[in-house]
Amino acid sequence: MKLSWKIAAAAFLTLLLALGGVGVYLYQAAxxxxxxxxxxxxxEPAQAKETGEILEEQVFAFTNEVRKPSRWQLRLTNDQINGWLASDLEEKFPKLLPEGMHDPRIAIEERQVKLGCRFEGxxxxxVLSLEVDAYLVEDEENVVAIQIHNVSAGSLPFPLGSLLNEISxxxxxxxxxxxxxQVDGDPVALVTVPSEGDEIDGTIRIDTLELRKGEILLAGETTKTPEVESGPSEPVAPEATTDQEIKTASRPMSTLP
Known part of the structure; x- marks a missing residue:
């Protein structure tokens, strides 16, 4: 009987040590x-402020270009985006991030963006991090696909359900x-960019979305909406326009359950 108690005590102690080891591992991984x-x-704060201001100037000029019939493009770099996130996000959009999250940063690579932020519950x-691919959907006008994968808390996998609900x-x-x-088992957010608006003098068409090392490029054009003459005469045919036709690699998609 005494031997059985010793065995039980040893087993219990071994279990406690194992659980403690797992706990330490999970903590370190997190x-x-x-x-x-x-x-x-x-x-540096001064550099963040400078690059953040450059980003705002470029975005402001871009929004004005898009409103008028013209060819346009927007190129933003890692430094500009991270500078704005560091110097302007909290002040200008204090409620944009969910509670407990702060200091978001990104790293743009070839065909991929890494995002990270601190989480304090x-x-x-x-540090929560994820990787996303962004590309235009073939055969769907102005639809941007954002494929999400490798979501982690530290080095531990992070459940996607709450994240997708928050995005929605x-x-x-x-x-x-x-x-x-869904693409290859990953959730994909399909975002439709409006082609028309009250302050837009024409129709917007996005034809380029590229993720390059250290920068993102968005390009397209705004075309003048053809006017149709009133009266008995035949409608005037729209003038032919030359579009730069850029197709992205198609990926099979199926609706998430």
Whole structure:
């Protein structure tokens, strides 16, 4: 009988040590910080303010170009985006990020964007990170696909359900047309960019979305809406326009369950 108690005590102690070891491993894994995020945080306040102002100037000029019939493009760099995130996001959009999240940063690579931010909950602190691919959907006008994968808290996998619900809720609040589909087992957000608007003198068509090393390029054109003459005469045919036809690689999609 005494031997059985000793065996039970030893087994219980072994279990406690095992659980403790797992706990330590999980804690350390949750504290892991991706290298891209560490590098993106290394920006001086003065530099962040300067590059953030450059981004705002470019975006302001871009919005004016899009409203008029013309060929347009917008090129933004890692430094500009991270500078704006560091110097302007919290001040100008204090409620944009969910509670507990702060210091978002990005790293743009070839055909991929890495995103990271700090998360501080009541009992959990970590750096959340994910990778997304962004591309135009073939055969659908002005539809941008954002494929989400490799979502992590530190080096641990992070459940997608709450993240997707939060994205859907924010899109609905902002009245952004969004629907979900699936590619290669990954959730894909399909965002439709409106082609017309009250302040737009024509029709918008996006034909280029490229993720390059350190920068993102968006390009397209705004074409004048053809006017139709009133009266018995035949309608005037629209003038032919030359569009730069850029097709992205098609990917099979199926609706998420």
């Amino acid at each position: 504290q892991y910080v991706p290298e891209f995020y560490t590098q993106a945080l290394e920006i 009541q009992q959990f602190h970590s 809720r924010r899109a609905e609040e902002a009245k952004i047309p969004l629907r979900w589909q």
